[in-house]
Amino acid sequence: MLTATLNPLMVLSRRRFQLTVRTPRELLVPLVTPLLFALVIAPALKTALHTDTSYEAFVAIGTVGLLVPLNTMFSGLSVIVDREQGAQRELLAAPVPRSLLVLANLLVALAITGLQVAVLIAAAAARGIHFDASTGGVLWFLGATSLLGVGMYGLAEILAAKVPKQEEYIARVPAVAIVPWFLAGSLFPISAMPTALTWVAKFLPLTHALAVMRYGLLGDAAGLHNIWGSVDPAGAAALSLTVTAFFAVALTIASVRIFTRSAVR
Amino acid sequence: MIEVRSLRKTYPGGVEAVRGIDFDVGPGEVFGLLGPNGAGKSTTIGMLTTTIRPTAGTATLDGLDVSRDPLAARRASSVVFQEAVVDRGLTGRRHLDLHARLWGVEQRQATQRIDDVTAALGLGTLIDRMVGSYSGGERRRLELARALVSRPRVLFLDEPTVGLDPLIRHELLDLIAGLKSREELTTLVTTHYLDEAERLCDRLAIMHDGLIVALGTPAELKEQLGRELLELRIDGDAPAALAVLRDRGIARDDAFLVGSTVTVPLNGHASSEVMAAVGELRLATSVISRPPTLDDVYLRLTGGRLAEAA
Known part of the structure; x- marks a missing residue:
């Protein structure tokens, strides 16, 4: 039974991978903006605002929260290309x-997003940005990144199923991938926003994922504290990871159904 | 091999694409669904290939119910779609391999079958090229090869030659006709090319407005119009001319009109006698006598909608 499911899954994945690598634009375009933020804009902001070096690391992780939605949304575009x-x-x-197609x-x-996140983190490290990661911390980071990727891909599949044309899909990408990024504590803590927006941010899966990523890779629990208050950091990280997991599972189930x-008409 | 009973499809919004059809296709038979655009042919194929959900009725492929056991039904069949259904960024060989793997063909067997169909369909020099570089005819041959790699028991061909130039179309028809020698293969083909249907199909069903309006062998269908008919070109009011012919008892209910041409089955009358009667009325600019063709059957049953669409 497992083999009967895994074999076609691998066959279909290989097809998608072969089609994706033949269009390098799909691999490179989502990486450009986050790299720009991590390597150029964050150091510039640090200098201009006289913040310390930890701000660069804060923004580097924040750009993962841009890279994952952008890349998964680009992947969703290929569903429309397949259909049209x-x-x-x-x-x-x-x-x-048919669930195997999704x-x-x-x-x-996920594989391509993982590769791009690795490139982003490696580039940031090469630029001198310091990450304070233990094995456990890396696991928190990987868990949050993967679950965010799964959920965002589910959203991309749903959008691709609902939107008939590529150009209409692309027009919706900023609303789905970029607007939440500005609200989710990517460039500044959510506590710096007006109270109403802080509450909005607390309901965004991206806010939870970024807080766990920073907890894992920087040992910074401030984001978790802003969401959950005075819960111990590991417990708050588990809660935020659960929220992200719920987002991932719900969106995946919905995307398969939709x-x-x-x-099938 | 294919059993269709009271099959019906109503799309959201109330469009009744298929309004309750019944037919059987025997093992090894080539069965044609003929009809103008919008008659319900592609919807029928969609329901048989489980990409369109029937509203009512049943359909089985080799005893497998397409609604209750869709995976098994899909495993028994392959489709060549009306439009291009290929990945332009993959090679022809990759398409065949992908199909073989998804249909559960063992790797070694798949390699052998790919070589076989590649040779049989003349794809040898193309097979390792990206499909984006194929011409329309080459792509069609690849899609046919792909459908055959899994050795389906039922093959669906949805308007297989539409959009091809005449030379390529005839080459492809030769290839499809060659499939008739495969006794294990049952084929359902939709088309609105009547010559193609007559050449390929053992039996035909003519669809019109979601219903089957005639079913039989090409010869049986043509017999409905007798052995001979008159074709009259009318310069003027053709419907009025047909009415006059009916009033005078020259034409019966089976006479029909397409544009300015009135076709009158002779129903056993001598052609010279009827031509003389028509001549006296001075209605037609030309009158010819000829045996009926499948086009006549089709045009009579579909009310000339194909001609109007063209």
């Missing part, structure tokens, strides 16, 4: 559960 100009109908006529795309989106329904 690709082999989606052949895949729908294949004797495999999960195969998700696997590739894809299956929209693919």
Whole structure:
């Protein structure tokens, strides 16, 4: 049973990967803006605002919160390309559960996002930005990044199923990938915003994911404290990771259902 | 091999694309669904390939219910779609391999089958090229090869030659006709090219407005119009001319009109006698006598909608 599911999943993932690497733009474009923020804008802000070096690390992690949504949204675009100009109908006529089509795309989106996050962190480290990561901390970081990626990809699949044309999809990307980034404590703590917006931020999965990422890779629990108050950091991190996991599971289930329904008329 | 019973599809918004159809296709048979655009042919194929959910009725492929056991039904069948359904960024070989793997063909067997269909469909020099560089005819051949790699028991061809130039179309028809020798393969083909249907199909169903309006072998369908008919070109009011012919008992209910042409089955009358009667009325600019074709059957049953669409 497991092999019967895994084999087609791997076949479909390999197809998606081969198609993705043939369009380097899909790999490079989402990386450009976060790299710019991490390596150019954050050091410039540090100098201009006379903050200390930890601000660069704060923003470097914050840019992961931009990179993951941007990359997963770009991956979602390929679903529309498949539907409009690709082999989606052949895949729908294949004797495999249609949920595997979504999960195969998700696997590739996650793999590419992981690679890009690694490039971003490596570039930031090479630029002299210091990360204070233990093994446990890296696990917190990886958990939050992966779950955020899963949830955001689910959102991308849903959007791709609902939106008929590529240009309409692209027009919606800023609202989904960029607006929450400004509110989620990426460039400054959420406590620096007006109270109403702070409350909005507390409900964004991205806020929770970023707080866990900073806790894991910088040992900085301030973001978690801003969300949960005086809960101990590990407990707050577990709570925020649970919120992110709930977001990931809910969006994945919804994306599979919506894809299956929209693919079969 | 294919059993369709009271199959019906109503799309959201109330459009009744298929309004309750029944037909059987026997093992090894090539069965054609003919009809103008919007007749319900592609919707029928969509329901049989489980990409369109039936509103009512049942359909089975090799005994497998497409609604209750869609995975098994899909495993037994392959489709060549009306429009291009390919990944332009992958090679032809990768397409065939992907299909074989998804349909559960063992790797070694898949390699052998890919070589076989590549040779059989003349894809040898193309197979390792990116599909984005293929011409329309080459792409069609690849899609046919892809559908055959899994050795399906049922093959669906949805308007397989639409949009191809005449030479490529005839080459592809030769290839499809060659599939008839595969006794294990049952084929359902939709088309609105009547020559194609007559050449390929053992039996035909003519669809019109979501219903099957005629079903039989090409010869049986043509027999409905007798052995001979008259074709009259009318310069003027063609519907009025047809009415006059009916009033005079020259034409019966099976006479039909497409544009300015009135077609009158002779129903056993001598053509010279009827031509003389028509000549006296001075209605037609030309009158010819000929045996019926499948086009006549089709145009009579579909009310000339194809001609109007063209």
